Amino acid sequence: MLDWNTVRTACTSIADGAYLATTRHDGHPHVAWVGIGFDTSAETMWTATYRSSQKAKNLRHDHRAALHWPERPDQLIFMRAVARLVDDADERQGLWDRTVLPYDQARFYGSADNPELLFVELTPVVVSFHDGDPTQPPRRYIPTT
Template sequence: MPELLTPAGLSFVSEYHLATLTTLLGDGSPHVVPVGFTFDAATGIVRVITSGTSQKALNARRDPRVAVSQVDGGRWLTFSGRAQVLTDEASVRDAVERYTVRYRAPRPNPLRVALAFETTRLLGSPELIARPH
């Protein structure tokens, strides 16, 4: 996969910042919540961990269109794609390990799932994006 982010963009998505995850409710209106996320530069995959019973997981199962946005002052990035709700142990463990590196170890949650999506559209501050999407 071609590079999506500049070195400054890669640094930005490794810093400790929360983001927002937007999913769609059944009536099509946006559901926006704060989340921690990780970005895999080699694959363009964004991951968010959550409870399988959360509204965001329910929404992503019904309509996979999602966006994750991180903002800090004038710097911002929005990753969009179609999420999969991953429930298998290996995928959830991988997402938790990535989250732990960026943020901290999450509290135990036997209902945890991972929302994962390949970035199909990227918007943001020009200095953070390697090529427009």
């Protein structure tokens, strides 16, 4: 049985980010590389973006997202998730102070007071692990909550 720690370990061993797929209001797909930080106290992940970015616009329209970690011959990881955009200034400051991202937040956004900064919480719906043997079905992680 897969657990959240297994998911976190597998994903972070491949890269500190993933490709995030969202859907534009007109139905067209949009894919962007994002840094992903894994929450240690909950089964969620964090990323950030600019409020005016295409992915932020897409997630305002449709909170569903898909993620794909870089391919390795021995493992492919895919995730479906639901996004929550953090607009509250106090919550944004708390996330900034916790350093939930795997990179220097100040380098990209300056400070938590930046009006363009938008944290995005990603809650997995299902995670699929393909372990390099195409004859075997993927292992799946489905949160219990």
